[in-house]
Amino acid sequence: MAMKGLGTPEQLRDPNYMPPLAKAVPLGIQHILAMFISNVTPAIIVAGAAGFGFGTPGVGDLVYMIQVSMTFAGIATLFQTIGFGVVGARLPIVQGTSFAFIPIMIPLVAGQGVEAMATITGGVICGGLFHASLAPFVGRIRFALPPLVTGLVVLMIGLALVRVGIQYAAGGVPAIGTPEFGSAKNWFVAGVVILVTLGLKFFARGLWSISAILVGLVAGYLVSLVLGMVSFGNVARASWLLVPEPFHFGVEFSFAAIIGFCLMGVISAIETVGDVSGITKGGAGREATDVEIRGATFADGLGSAIAGVFGALPNTSFSQNVGLIAITGVMSRHVVTIGAIFLIVCGFVPKIGAVIATIPIEVLGGGVIVMFGMIVSAGVSMLAEVDWDRRNMVIFGVALSVGLGLQLEPDALQHADPTVKVLLSSGLLPAASIAILLNLLLPQTLPDDQTVEEPEGVRHDAYLRSTPSH
Structure with a gap:
């Protein structure tokens, strides 16, 4: 303030x-x-x-x-x-x-x-x-x-990082596969961080609201100290x-x-x-x-x-x-x-x-769940400015499918050159590259006789454009 x-x-x-x-x-x-x-x-x-x-x-x-x-x-x-x-x-x-x-x-x-x-x-x-x-x-x-x-x-x-937040909150990467990973104690500590952060962000004012994540981490740290985790x-x-x-x-x-x-x-x-x-x-x-x-x-x-x-x-x-x-x-x-x-x-x-x-690591996990979730939200907010016609839906859909798919299944690139595999398995670079290239190369409007078949249950883009976003 x-x-x-x-x-x-x-x-x-x-x-x-x-x-x-x-x-x-x-x-x-x-x-x-x-x-x-x-x-x-x-x-x-x-x-x-x-x-x-x-x-x-x-x-x-x-x-x-x-x-x-x-x-x-x-x-x-x-x-x-x-x-x-x-x-x-x-x-x-x-x-x-x-x-x-x-x-x-x-x-x-x-x-x-x-x-x-x-x-x-x-x-x-x-x-x-x-x-x-x-x-x-x-x-x-x-x-x-x-x-x-x-x-x-x-x-x-954001999507590339949310997995890290969950892993940290559950006990960290080294703990995966052990009985301690995902224990109630770990989730309790991470939950304290999340609850305190959200409480300050929405119900406090001034410096308390601005520093909500920092204070949330301090609260989680004190709880973990009492539980003998420090x-x-x-x-x-x-x-x-x-x-x-x-x-x-x-x-x-x-x-x-x-x-x-x-x-x-x-x-x-x-x-x-x-x-x-x-x-x-x-x-x-x-x-x-x-x-x-x-x-x-x-x-x-x-x-x-x-x-x-x-x-x-x-x-x-x-x-x-x-x-x-x-x-x-x-x-x-x-x-x-x-x-x-x-x-x-x-x-x-x-x-x-x-x-x-x-x-x-569980305390940090609670904080990064909030931070990484906000990155995803920021991306969604930016996408709200897009005119979702069929052209843009195709560009977004193809780029997201390839990028997120390679990120989730990096072994699909097991026969690729190691350098190429590192670049593509991040998911981020292939998604960005595809979106940039398609946006530059595809015509701004699709011919009338070209339509994009939409899965059953998905609303048509004209209806989407007529529905107010929030």
Whole structure:
């Protein structure tokens, strides 16, 4: 919520305005609270997919990934708020670790241990540089990504991740097949997180509502602590200072990783354009300029590439903070700069990462069920803007069928080249590629003598268009 005495309405709409420090600091920290858990969760998921982290000897590498997630999200945010040269929008854009790349990363590291992170490092660096190279003409490729395509991509990201949420809530991937997996205790802890999160989101106001997921995780953590599910052994062994190391996991340039990260970089660039537009509209009541969009895209890609050098995952602009600017009414980029500095300081203290690593996987499962469900909902919301004529139904149906089908049955690609199998089994890339190509190649209208046979019980699209959506 906005605070009194921040400034005049004109000042609050000015990105260069600096509110009084006593109020700018809590506003900046509020931005970090809104994105904190979402920022570190991808690192935990990727480490878990690779087979190191919670309850394994590789927990130190997980702590490192959590720390650099904070450090380089903060640095990438400074690229946006302060900027240099052509880099940065000079707007209150908060950067954080992207969920969008997770469906690409999981097949690359699945069960291969910490050694597989070298492949991720190479992919993040190349993908980030490619992402930055899109900056001069990112506005010109938006035509290829209408709501039909972007909505499908966001929907596929969410669908690819919901299984992870259920696995975590039930006890985590290492527990699959054991009596403890899916126990009543595990589901109870995850349920506490979900109930508290939903209660705060819908019945609280201000910071409590904005930080609902964070508070829900704290509530679940306290319950799991009482149930004896928390161990602090690694916290005592963690140091107080961590300096990120270049190529901490080594570096390996895999064709599959490079192609996957570059293609997802295009999607991430378009997402950033949308967030920049949302910030300028919600905070200043104007359209984003071409200079701001180019600068934001440069910062997005460069921030990811630099993060990759130090073993971190790719960054992108965080949409939840776009909404926070509209709620507070404070457009100041300096407020977000303060939040970024706070995030960087946290990134240099491994004790913080070690504490985060003590969170039971069931607690995190409750939080990510909500987060991943919201990603699916966001995709559905974007698809609501589509005119569902027969052409668009065919494009969406074919792309979803192939993408989701390959994701559910990756063995259908057992005779494919390993690189091709990794790219296609994510489901996301084939779905996006098919949707983009069909949208560009198919005529806007089908001839009158061509009809799409609809299964019995499915309403005709004309009826769908006449029915109000909610």
